[in-house]
Amino acid sequence: MKNQNITDQVIRSMFQKKLFLFGLLELILVLILVIGFFRLWNIDFYVPFNYQGDTLWFLVPVKGMIDNGWTYNIPQLSAPFSLSAAAFPSMTNLDWGIMKVISFFIHDAGAVLNIFWLFSIVLTAWLATLALRFLDIGNWLALGLGLVYAFLPFALLRNIAHVSLVFYCVPLLSLFAIHLARGGEYPQANTVRIIGYLAAFAQGLNYIYFSFFAVLLFFFGGWLGYKHKCSWKPLRDTVIVCGIIVLSSALNLLPSYISWQEYGKPPGMDFKVPQEAEIYGLKLRKMLVPHEANTVPIFSYWGKRDHSIPFPNENENNTARLGPLAAFGFLLLLAVSLGLIRSNMAQRVGIIKPIASLALFSFLVTTVGGFGAIFNEVISPDIRCYNRFSVFIAFFSIAGLGIWLQAKLETVSSRRVQFMLLSGVVLLILFSLYDQLLDSVHLNNLRLNDEQSAYSEKQFVKQLEAKLSPETLVFQLPVTRFPGGMVERMFSYDHARPYLWSSHLHWSWPSFSLGHRNWQAQVEGLEGQALAEALILSKFRVVWIDRFGYSDNGARIISSLIAAGASDMLPGAHSRYVALDLEPVAVQLRQRLGRHEFTQRQTALLDVPGIEWSSGFYQEEYHPNTGKKFRWSQADSVIQIRNPTDISKPIILSFLAASVGRQGNLVVSTEKQQIVVPITDKLTPVELPLVLQPNTIQEVRFKGDMERIPLPPDEKRDFHLHFYLMDLRLQLLPVATSTDEKK
Structure with missing residues (x-):
């Protein structure tokens, strides 16, 4: 018994050492690719890899964290007040936690963001390799496929410009979806279950997009497992993991909820509309297309031809390109789903069937005109860029192809054929990495201009600060x-x-x-x-x-x-x-x-109180003649005026009201007062004096009896327009002091 314990310890020690060396090797390979393709020896690490667009916003919470300890409140912005950054519900607390650790050693927002993004690539490679190993793909094949997954064009094209979309949790979430679809009965099922729960908790602390899609996948995977095994176990696991990710997401978004309760819902948060699911949906053509700079003639022609044709709605869905290996894997899974390929060559290849079902389900949800668009139309438009879920499809595609290749390698009896097959696999991995890493070129092309802009702006700000x-x-x-x-x-x-x-x-x-x-x-x-x-x-x-x-x-x-x-x-x-x-x-x-x-x-x-456009009003517009802001209203609409202070505030609510081709009366009322305003085509000035009590929300209702304005013949949206309000303002009246009263 004693000798057995010693043997177990030796085996465990050797396994841990092997795992460490394997992870170190993968780290080295990632660094070699990153240094080579991004030419890191020739850049200033303190300038963000991408110094424009959305990157500038993602740098704000990082700098706020360095300056103030964390990201939720940034007193250096939104002067003369302070920015409650937590009010913007795009919380990534887990990512920020990693960045916080990096900031202990480097106190520059650009460098912290750069290092975090590079580390996310390493982390993605590690976790993708781990997930593939749990699918019984051999060590070396899993390592190669993990590298391919970590360097998806999605990662390179999004880079730090959309750093909230780093996807290191996705391999483990996808592994758990496969676990559910298989019915949860295989030797490593308990380990995968625990890993899935941890991954769900981690993902919940990050950007809501992947959390949302993971829940959809889990429910579909659980239903597949139930149908496959006629067991309640997959459904039980589904409920548990979805509960974990929902609670974790709620915890992640809690600061936003608290901010909204304290300061009100920020203005401008109604910018998402259902039709954007069609604009930003996934396109099969963009998923399969190779890079136009590929040196292989047929791939180069395909890529250039695709780029030259003005297809409609070409936008961020370009980043969903899978790369040659994952594209081949996706076609393989589609063929399995359609019954074109029989997958009974080995027992393990039976795993491909549930993976193919998950990939097909993912595509049907995320493609243009898919179930995602129906969800946005019927339930909520908040998740609009369904192309971003291509990283789930990419993992399923790589995993399915990896299982198929592993089975082929194990079933081939001839060493010569096995060597040829192995050589082909290596070449496919290297070719796919080459094609995918061509998407790093655009960052290199921007680098010189970005560094010059950063240096000149930094110098100007420092000169200004020296005088203030x-x-x-x-x-x-x-x-x-x-x-x-x-x-x-x-x-x-x-x-x-x-x-x-x-x-x-x-x-x-x-x-x-x-x-x-x-x-x-x-x-x-x-x-x-x-x-x-x-x-x-x-x-x-x-x-x-x-x-x-x-x-x-x-x-x-x-x-x-x-x-x-x-x-x-x-x-x-x-x-x-x-x-x-x-x-x-x-x-x-x-x-x-x-x-x-x-x-x-x-x-x-x-000290002007805040106005919240509560219900019945449409988005803010600018009048073409006057340039002033206005909002269309339905027949019945409401605004809320918030007084968060401990003192009463006398105010005047003023605005201009009018309709188009309609006449009627507009009733403006609160709980204690009411005025009636005749409305015509001409702008009518309106003033309503109010006294806001301390720490209260005053509701003001607008109700018009004029008929609905006809919409243009080509307008498909069901707008109910009755009148509009222009230049709505609050004027705070001075409170009379005892001295004023005596005078």
């Missing part, structure tokens, strides 16, 4: 929307750029709370003296102007502010940005108003 005291407020022009907000040559998140290089300034972007949006509405559209004074009253010292956001390169707004008394702090220092100092204007304003009136006007600007 800590925590100085900087107002950023032009005003842009969030989420989104592309203006002229400015991209959606370009206003994040200065913050990324700033160490002690506070920036006005983004406007992502009811309070900030209502404050911004009071200064938006102002120019010259009026804008300068409103910003000074809002505690701003500097105006940052991005020339790319103006058709005239910012000439008009810059000249108007300089005419009002502002001065250029860094003349000619940057071709794109201008920083104007408002201090000369502030000195004159304080002298003219005096302390008491200055404070009153400041309070009126900063």
Whole structure:
């Protein structure tokens, strides 16, 4: 017995050593590929691999975590208030936890994000290899296939620009779906079950997309296992794992819920619509196509031909390209699903059938016009980019092909044939890696321009900070929307750029709370003296102007502010940005108003309560003639006005109301008061005085008796338009003091 225990310990030690060496080998292979194809010896690691687009937003919480300890609240943004970053429900707490560990050693947001993304590739390779080993694929074949999976075009094309879509949990989630579909009765079933539960918990702490699709897969896999084994075990496991992932996801999104309860639902969160499932759905053609730069003539012709044809809705679904090996595997699984290939050459190949069913189910959900589009149409449009689930299909495809190849290698009796087959497998893996890694070229092509932009912006911000005291407020022009907000040559998140290089300034972007949006509405559209004074009253010292956001390169707004008394702090220092100092204007304003009136006007600007468009209203638009914001309304609609403070606030709710080709009365009411306004084609000014009680939400209802406005003949959406409100504002009235009353 003693000798047996010693033998077991020796075997366990050898296994652990072998596992460690195998993982180390895979790490080395990943690093070789990354260093070679990304030319890491020739780049500045502190500049993000992709310094544009969505990357800028993903850098914001990373820098916020480095500056403030964690990502939920960033006081350096949304000046003159603070950014509750947790309000944006795209929480990735597990990823942030890994980044937090990295930030203990490196205190730069760009470097932290770069290192995390590279580590995610390593982690994906490790976990994909582990999952493939649990499917009885041999060590070396699993290693090669794990590398192919880790370097999917999806990973390279998304890179840090969509870092929330790293997919290191997907192999284990897919393995558990296969476990359910098999019925959960095989030698390693208990181990796979535990791994699946852990993977579900981990995925729940990350971006909601893969969590959502994993739940769909688990239910389908559980149903397959139940039908296959006539046992309740798969359904039991399904309920448990879905419960884990739902609870974990709820925990992940809890900070967003708390933020919404405290500050209200942020404006602009209704930007997703059901038809986007058709726009961003998966396309079989894009999944199978090779890279256009492939040197093999037939693949090169196919890739270039596909790229040259203007197919509709070509967008991020390009990133769903599988690569040659996974594409071949997917075709194999489709053939199995359609009964074109018989899979009874060996007992283990029977696993391919449930994998093929899972792959086909995934494709039917995610393809253009698939079940996903029906889900968005009937239930919710929040999950709209179904092409992102291609990483599940890729794993099923690689796993199915790997099992088929493993069975072939084991059943071939001739050594010569076996050697030829093995050589073919190696060549297929190498060829697929070559084709897939061609998608790294676009990052290399952007690198020089990205580094130059980063260096010049960093230098400009540092020069500005040298002239300003800590925590100085900087107002950023032009005003842009969030989420989104592309203006002229400015991209959606370009206003994040200065913050990324700033160490002690506070920036006005983004406007992502009811309070900030209502404050911004009071200064938006102002120019010259009026804008300068409103910003000074809002505690701003500097105006940052991005020339790319103006058709005239910012000439008009810059000249108007300089005419009002502002001065250029860094003349000619940057071709794109201008920083104007408002201090000369502030000195004159304080002298003219005096302390008491200055404070009153400041309070009126900063303490405006928040408005939430609750129900019955459509998305915000801009009037083509006046340029003012307006919203169409159904016959009955509601807004909520939130007063989160401990004092009563007398306000005036003002707006312009009108209809188109319809007349009637608009009743504007609260619990205690009501006014009736005649509505015609002409804009009618309306004012409603209110007193907001402390820590309350005041509901204001709008009810129009005019008929529904006819829609254009080509409009397919079922809009119920009766009237519209334009330029809705809240004006905070001064509270009379005892001194005022005596006067």
